[in-house]
Amino acid sequence: MQSKIIAIVNQKGGVGKTTTALNLGYALSQIGKKVLLIDFDPQGSLTVALGYKTDNKPGIQTLMTDAIEERETEEKCILEIKKNLNLIPANLQLAGIEMTLVNVMCKEQILKSVIEPIRRDFDYILIDCSPSLGTLTINALTACDSIIIPVTPEFLSAKGLGDLTSTIKKTKKRINPRIKVEGILITMLNERTNLSKEMLRAVNESAVYIKDKFDLDMKIFNNKIPASVRAGEAIKNRKSIIEYDPKNKVSKAYQCFAKELIAND
Numbered sequence: 001m002q003s004k005i006i007a008i009v010n011q012k013g014g015v016g017k018t019t020t021a022l023n024l025g026y027a028l029s030q031i032g033k034k035v036l037l038i039d040f041d042p043q044g045s046l047t048v049a050l051g052y053k054t055d056n057k058p059g060i061q062t063l064m065t066d067a068i069e070e071r072e073t074e075e076k077c078i079l080e081i082k083k084n085l086n087l088i089p090a091n092l093q094l095a096g097i098e099m100t101l102v103n104v105m106c107k108e109q110i111l112k113s114v115i116e117p118i119r120r121d122f123d124y125i126l127i128d129c130s131p132s133l134g135t136l137t138i139n140a141l142t143a144c145d146s147i148i149i150p151v152t153p154e155f156l157s158a159k160g161l162g163d164l165t166s167t168i169k170k171t172k173k174r175i176n177p178r179i180k181v182e183g184i185l186i187t188m189l190n191e192r193t194n195l196s197k198e199m200l201r202a203v204n205e206s207a208v209y210i211k212d213k214f215d216l217d218m219k220i221f222n223n224k225i226p227a228s229v230r231a232g233e234a235i236k237n238r239k240s241i242i243e244y245d246p247k248n249k250v251s252k253a254y255q256c257f258a259k260e261l262i263a264n265d
């Protein structure tokens with residue numbers, strides 16, 4: 001199976017990383033792709049959004065610890081959500097692991113060593129990153145083939161994208177030369193306001209700036225995710241919005257986005 005590992009990254013919180021992991025994963029599974037979602041945020045938002053409790057359950061923290069200590073994992077860490085959609089959950093212990101990693105040899109490679117043996121079982125593995133550029137995120141950048149960067153018009157800043165790009169560039173140069181940026185995904189877009197139009201122009205300008213300064217292609221996906229209160233409601237109901245309100249514009253946008261992403265391959 002030709003599998004693809006995609007990290008969903010932005011060091012800003014609240015830009016739609018978790019919502020994108022959930023709904024993109026759901027949309028890909030509907031098209032018949034075998035999907036594994038990895039919650040890689042100690043907050044466990046993706047785990048909770050899928051209706052699971054985070055406390056004391058085996059998950060990515062278990063797999064990371066066992067990889068660090070070089071032992072086989074005995075617990076079952078992959079949960080089947082529905083046909084073609086699977087989850088490795090996370091809990092707060094993952095934050096402790098980030099501390100432990102400081103003293104581990106090849107600390108950037110641990111997630112990669114967890115994913116490599118199972119990657120052939122899936123078409124897409126989506127990693128929902130935490131809002132930081134710390135060791136966990138570097139692990140995700142090391143394990144992945146490519147990156148999606150969700151950006152809200154309001155949270156856009158050339159500085160923010162610059163810091164992220166610089167981290168991607170360094171990881172690409174020093175650890176993982178195959179990283180590709182799939183693109184920037186604009187989320188929570190309110191198309192009626194002028195502000196958003198201006199912001200959109202700013203995103204386009206930053207993409208050009210990044211190309212010039214870092215020599216890294218960073219296209220903006222054609223499909224943009226509109227803002228809708230239903231997106232938040234769906235998460236509160238522990239469902240993908242595609243299941244909760246299939247006709248909603250956000251549902252349609254994520255389904256179109258899944259197709260655009262597949263066409264990227």
Ligand SMILES: Nc1ncnc2c1ncn2[C@@H]1O[C@H](COP(=O)(O)OP(=O)(O)O)[C@@H](O)[C@H]1O
Pocket residue numbers: 012013014015016017018019020045131187188189225226227228229230231232233235250
């Ligand atoms: N398209 C959208 N429209 C409206 N609200 C959204 C949309 N996408 C996400 N949200 C809300 O924005 C908040 C942050 O989204 P989230 O996916 O958790 O971001 P992150 O993982 O980057 O912190 C959540 O409350 C979520 O419900």
Ligand SMILES: [Mg+2]
Pocket residue numbers: 017018019041045046128129
């Ligand atoms: Mg999140």
